[in-house]
Amino acid sequence: MAKHNNGAGRGTLYVVGTGPGALEHMTAAAIRALDDSEIIVGYKAYLDLIPGCLEGKKIVASQMMKEVDRCIKSLELADEGRKVALVSGGDPGIYAMAGLVFEIARENDFDCDIEVIPGIAAVNGCAALLGAPLMHDFAVISLSDLLTPWEVIEKRLQAAAGADFVLAIYNPKSKRRTEQIVRAREILLDHRDPGTPVGIVTAATRENESIVLTTLKNMLDFEIGMQSTVIVGNSQTYAWNGKMITPRGYIGKYDLGTSKNQEFCSSARRG
Amino acid sequence: MAKHNNGAGRGTLYVVGTGPGALEHMTAAAIRALDDSEIIVGYKAYLDLIPGCLEGKKIVASQMMKEVDRCIKSLELADEGRKVALVSGGDPGIYAMAGLVFEIARENDFDCDIEVIPGIAAVNGCAALLGAPLMHDFAVISLSDLLTPWEVIEKRLQAAAGADFVLAIYNPKSKRRTEQIVRAREILLDHRDPGTPVGIVTAATRENESIVLTTLKNMLDFEIGMQSTVIVGNSQTYAWNGKMITPRGYIGKYDLGTSKNQEFCSSARRG
Numbered sequence: 001m002a003k004h005n006n007g008a009g010r011g012t013l014y015v016v017g018t019g020p021g022a023l024e025h026m027t028a029a030a031i032r033a034l035d036d037s038e039i040i041v042g043y044k045a046y047l048d049l050i051p052g053c054l055e056g057k058k059i060v061a062s063q064m065m066k067e068v069d070r071c072i073k074s075l076e077l078a079d080e081g082r083k084v085a086l087v088s089g090g091d092p093g094i095y096a097m098a099g100l101v102f103e104i105a106r107e108n109d110f111d112c113d114i115e116v117i118p119g120i121a122a123v124n125g126c127a128a129l130l131g132a133p134l135m136h137d138f139a140v141i142s143l144s145d146l147l148t149p150w151e152v153i154e155k156r157l158q159a160a161a162g163a164d165f166v167l168a169i170y171n172p173k174s175k176r177r178t179e180q181i182v183r184a185r186e187i188l189l190d191h192r193d194p195g196t197p198v199g200i201v202t203a204a205t206r207e208n209e210s211i212v213l214t215t216l217k218n219m220l221d222f223e224i225g226m227q228s229t230v231i232v233g234n235s236q237t238y239a240w241n242g243k244m245i246t247p248r249g250y251i252g253k254y255d256l257g258t259s260k261n262q263e264f265c266s267s268a269r270r271g
Numbered sequence: 272m273a274k275h276n277n278g279a280g281r282g283t284l285y286v287v288g289t290g291p292g293a294l295e296h297m298t299a300a301a302i303r304a305l306d307d308s309e310i311i312v313g314y315k316a317y318l319d320l321i322p323g324c325l326e327g328k329k330i331v332a333s334q335m336m337k338e339v340d341r342c343i344k345s346l347e348l349a350d351e352g353r354k355v356a357l358v359s360g361g362d363p364g365i366y367a368m369a370g371l372v373f374e375i376a377r378e379n380d381f382d383c384d385i386e387v388i389p390g391i392a393a394v395n396g397c398a399a400l401l402g403a404p405l406m407h408d409f410a411v412i413s414l415s416d417l418l419t420p421w422e423v424i425e426k427r428l429q430a431a432a433g434a435d436f437v438l439a440i441y442n443p444k445s446k447r448r449t450e451q452i453v454r455a456r457e458i459l460l461d462h463r464d465p466g467t468p469v470g471i472v473t474a475a476t477r478e479n480e481s482i483v484l485t486t487l488k489n490m491l492d493f494e495i496g497m498q499s500t501v502i503v504g505n506s507q508t509y510a511w512n513g514k515m516i517t518p519r520g521y522i523g524k525y526d527l528g529t530s531k532n533q534e535f536c537s538s539a540r541r542g
Contacts, residue, residue: 024303027391029295068527091391093398095519099406100527102516107527114514118399120298120362120389127364128389135370136419137427139410139436147520148407152435156408159434163427165410243385245373248366249418256339256371256378 011078011112014085015092015101017119018050021206025120026050033117034085041074042087050087071097071104078112091121095142095170123168126201126229129211131243133199133231136250138166143173143180150180157184161191166237166246169230181224188216188232197233197244200224213244282349282383285356286363286372288390289321292477296391297321304388305356312345313358321358342368342375349383362392366413366441394439397472397500400482402514404470404502407521409437414444414451421451428455432462437508437517440501452495459487459503468504468515471495484515 014033019025034040034053041060060073074086088097098116105114127134139160145153160167167188172181188196194217202210202225212222216232224230237246285304290296305311305324312331331344345357359368369387376385398405410431416424431438438459443452459467465488473481473496483493487503495501508517 019298022300024300025298025389027290027296027298029293032295091395091399093395093403094405095407098399099403099516099519102403102511102514103518104527106511106516116399116403118296118391118395120391121395124362124364124389124392124395128362128369128387132364132370132373132387134365134411136366137410137412137424139408139431140405141408149521152521153408156434156436159430159436160410163430164423165427165430240373240377243373245370245377247374248370250420250423256375 009081011081012083013074013078013101013112013114014083014117015098015114016085016087016117017091017093017096017121018046018087018089019120020090020122020125020204021049021209023050023052025125025205027117027119030117030119033115034087037083037085039077039082039084040087041070041077041084043070043089046087046089067097067100068104071100072108075101075105075108075110075112078114079110081112088119091119091124092116093118094121094123094140122170122201122204122229123231125204126168126199126231129201129204129209130199130213130231131240131245133166133197133233133237133244133246134168135246135248136166136234136236138168140168140170142170143184144171144177145180153180154183154187157187161188164191164234166234167230167232169232171226172228172230173224174226181230182220185216185219192216192232192235196235197237197239199231199244200228201231202228204229213239213242280352282352283354284345284349284372284383284385285354285388286369286385287356287358287388288362288364288367288392289317289358289360290391291361291393291396291475292320292480294321294323296396296476298388298390301388301390304386305358308354308356310348310353310355311358312341312348312355314341314360317358317360338368338371339375342371343379346372346376346379346381346383349385350381352383359390362390362395363387364389365392365394365411393441393472393475393500394502396475397439397470397502400472400475400480401470401484401502402511402516404437404468404504404508404515404517405439406517406519407437407505407507409439411439411441413441414455415442415448416451424451425454425458428458432459435462435505437505438501438503440503442497443499443501444495445497452501453491456487456490463487463503463506467506468508468510470502470515471499472502473499475500484510484513 363369
């Protein structure tokens with residue numbers, strides 16, 4: 001199966017993250033990778049967001065084509081020696097296309113360079129819109145039980161809730177999956193105050209963006225859907241001025257007044 | 272203290288993420304926010320990475336000035352009605368400047384708009400360099416006990432290790448803190464195979480970038496420092512072709528061969 005290279009040199013597959021929605025959250029590296037590619041493969045709804053990047057390219061778009069098919073198609077083209085970009089929403093490295101590409105390349109012994117271009121993930125984009133909920137240790141959990149047994153998901157919810165992680169919940173609810181978020185909230189309420197701030201961001205940075213700041217008690221009164229990410233605070237998280245803020249210290253060690261003699265260590269040197 | 276506005280209109284503070292290092296991982300939104308600001312405040316080492324964004328701006332840079340001071344200075348300027356950008360490495364929303372800005376604004380009753388511009392965090396950038404380790408539920412934990420009691424950190428390590436989260440470890444080690452990563456590995460070994468893949472990325476996308484793919488057994492044989500992020504796989508993670516890959520399904524439900532009749536649900540629609 002491998003090395004179908006038609007004499008065009010070794011092919012490259014860029015797996016490109018286009019961010020949460022608005023074009024301005026793409027990186028220059030992502031734009032360069034699209035620019036460097038002969039062929040761009042992607043889900044039509046994502047490609048429609050980046051028309052300026054598609055000019056002069058061969059486009060393999062589809063409304064209906066499944067993720068696995070798109071990965072296979074991209075790898076087949078790169079295996080032939082082409083330069084290909086496979087477009088992924090958000091960050092291809094977080095619950096998105098990067099893993100599937102490597103799994104399929106390995107399974108089928110495809111031979112090409114694979115480069116993942118990171119993007120602003122839903123978790124980064126939603127946190128920014130809510131304020132600063134992820135200033136301390138957090139866990140990211142998908143409630144989709146299509147490929148993961150519900151017992152595994154529930155065990156993780158229990159563990160994260162009990163150890164006071166901020167929780168970012170992907171795939172909280174779909175038309176068919178409506179009970180998982182109800183159960184997740186129950187588990188959280190076993191460990192956390194009903195007044196704990198909860199942020200629900202839907203369609204971050206897109207035209208239909210919605211941002212809700214509520215509490216664990218009231219979160220189910222608001223619409224949560226396929227495009228929503230839910231962020232649940234830890235025991236220290238508070239709401240202020242419409243924002244959700246997790247302080248970074250647990251022990252009140254530092255003085256935030258404007259006197260200029262703070263002693264503070266650079267424990268958060270990187271993002 | 273509030274509303275020092277000198278008649279210049281309501282001020283704005285952009286908290287801007289510049290990504291893991293290389294300029295090309297900044298977003299257009301970040302560049303726009305810098306462009307829109309009269310004053311740019313930041314740690315000199317970060318500002319030196321973005322010289323093109325500083326032209327014509329008033330720069331408040333410092334080698335030595337502490338984080339809290341930079342936040343206060345930025346908020347004071349915005350409170351006076353200025354447009355200010357406070358530069359943060361990575362994503363300001365992940366263990367970085369965004370939270371401190373809100374904490375200080377609240378404490379001192381500063382009055383200005385605060386907008387967080389997300390960036391590629393270390394966790395996104397390092398995952399992309401390693402392959403696709405974050406395809407499934409993951410926990411992000413900082414081992415710095417400067418502002419968090421070690422018992423809290425250890426409890427989270429236990430919880431995340433026991434519930435089979437992929438683990439991304441920030442601040443794994445410094446000159447003074449050398450034992451935390453040793454203890455973290457011990458905790459992980461209580462729950463996970465010694466052969467579990469571990470990625471150590473240092474100075475991601477910078478000139479001195481280093482990428483190591485090793486195992487839980489051997490990870491301490493490699494250099495881990497202030498600029499390192501460590502990613503530990505879950506029970507399903509494997510190494511292939513120098514990459515670290517966490518499969519996204521637990522139950523082998525889907526067929527990754529090139530036959531075109533896959534049945535697959537879009538559980539990973541976003542990144």
